[in-house]
Amino acid sequence: MTEQPQARLAETYAEVEDALLSRWPETKLEPSLDRIEAFLDLLGNPQTAYPVIHLTGTNGKTSTSRMVDTLLRGLDLRTGRFTSPHVEKMSERISVDGEPLSDEEFVAAFNDVAPYTHLVDEQESHPLSFFETVVAMAYAKFAEAPVDVAVVEVGMGGSWDATNVADGVVAVVLPIAVDHAKYLGDSPAVIAVEKAGIIKAGAVAVLAEQEPDVSAVLADRIAEVGATAARAGTDFGVVSRQSAVGGQLVSLQGLRGRYDELFLPLYGAHQAENAAVALAAVEAFVGGSAPLDDELVRAAFAQVTSPGRLEIVRTGPTILLDAAHNPHGAEATAAALEDSFTLDPLVGVIGVMGDKDAEGLLAAFEPHLAQVVVTQNSTDRALPAAELAVVAREVFGEDRVVVEPRLADALDRAVALAEDGSGGGSIAAGGVLVTGSVVTVGEARAMLRPSRRRGEQ
Known part of the structure; x- marks a missing residue:
């Protein structure tokens, strides 16, 4: 044996x-x-x-x-x-x-x-x-x-x-x-x-x-x-929302009560909708008919974080990380960009996985990006930058597509393009959006946040 x-x-x-x-x-x-x-x-x-x-x-x-x-x-x-x-x-x-x-x-x-x-x-x-x-x-x-x-x-x-x-x-x-x-x-x-x-x-x-x-x-x-x-x-939802510095103010109708003008430090209508779902889920879990304590709800939402979801990791120029990796997610992110940011020009750094709808994702971002730097993350599943570039040129046109296979080089190139397009002022109005895959965003986050404390999320 x-x-x-x-x-x-x-x-x-x-x-x-x-x-x-x-x-x-x-x-x-x-x-x-x-x-x-x-x-x-x-x-x-x-x-x-x-x-x-x-x-x-x-x-x-x-x-x-x-x-x-x-x-x-x-x-x-x-x-x-x-x-x-x-x-x-x-x-x-x-x-x-x-x-x-x-x-x-x-x-x-x-x-x-x-x-x-x-x-x-x-x-x-x-x-x-x-x-x-x-x-x-x-x-x-x-x-x-x-x-x-x-x-x-x-x-x-x-x-x-x-x-x-x-x-x-x-x-x-x-x-x-x-x-x-x-x-x-x-x-x-x-x-x-x-x-x-x-x-x-x-x-x-x-x-x-x-x-x-x-x-x-x-x-x-x-x-x-x-x-x-x-x-x-029907049973719960977003009553209203408005952009605010660092996120948004939302009023939510829960299953047990209404909660007005909660500060949510995340961007976009999709995150307000997620907040309404989260609130309803907790109310359903707790049960009963009484609303949750208003101050408790207010304090909880104010401290929510979600790394890699329209996360600002640098300023001058602003660098945003977003883990959108399919057309539906890209459309939500694009709407949030329009809603909450005034970055001009906004340059994309995009690396996707080989099994994803790259064309659909690129099309969702095209109206919002002045240029796109196509790249790839370090995994075997990544779509090679050269192949992504072929798709990107169909969507953006030849002049708006730059190819940098190494992610670090892509980040440097995008920052330079954002700064150049901002007119060279001391406070750059341009920005960089890194997106296309959770892995791409994670690798960029590690490069861009090297000094954070061990274990910080």
Whole structure:
């Protein structure tokens, strides 16, 4: 009898990163919950130890998760939060009490589950993936903490997503559009069938505004499992919003009451809509008929952050980072640029993944960018800059496209173009938008924020 391989415990963050990345990548999918269910069973099913607020949708999941988390902590609840992908560092995906795990905590979380990984690998027809392993780490860590509630963002889709072994008492469905078409389908209605899978029996389904055919799919699922629906535009929503220095002032109608002139330090109508969804999700979780405390809500929204979502990382010229990576997200970002910024010229630095709708994304930004510097991030999945340039020239025209394959060079070139186009004044009116992929934004963020404190998000 041959001896089976045993998981080696890690001593450093780098060793954990290497061990996780050696597993199936997030982009390689085999639609089954068998592996993650077997894994969590060996771990004692930690995902049943606390209530879960589960979020799906095409865009806005991470920002909304962070808002939900902040509101819950304002209620003196201990929270766990799982989001993906990460912007700069893998450990960002797992947070407790609003803070990502430290390197030491991340190593400990890995070592808690590592002894069981090979047991599952041996039993199943496919080995555990990177994503399944990190999901198990999160669920186990939340049980160990222990948390009062976990805020969990799906990785992709819903029904077959590894996070879906947990049954959310609140299921949040953010706007559904086309993304990951190869895996999820090529129309919002088809994709909605997969995403609706997070809505479980007895749950409250908090639904952002959707296209009519998507709404019909979600309504069918809610009726099928006996869930309760709370719909944006009917049961809650944005009453008003106006741009303000550093963000916007929003008035929200919740499920339990109205909350006026809340400062939200994020930009764009889409973030106001995310805030309304987050508020409704927390009200649904808390239950009862009384509104949440107004000052609590006000204080919570005022401290929300969402790295890489129209985040200003430098001024003179202004450099914005935004993780938009599909046409739907790009359209929301473009509208926010028009709404909240007066940067002239605005130069884009764009690097996308090879499986994304690059033409649709570029078209959404074209009216707002004076020029675009096409580039690529460091991953194998990145669309080569030369190939992206071909698409960009079709959208922007030859004269407005610059090619810089190295991201660092692209940033330097874009800053120079923004400064030159601003007339050379002491305070540059131009700006740079880095976008196209979470990875591109994460790598740019690391280059542009080298002096930030260790662990700061």
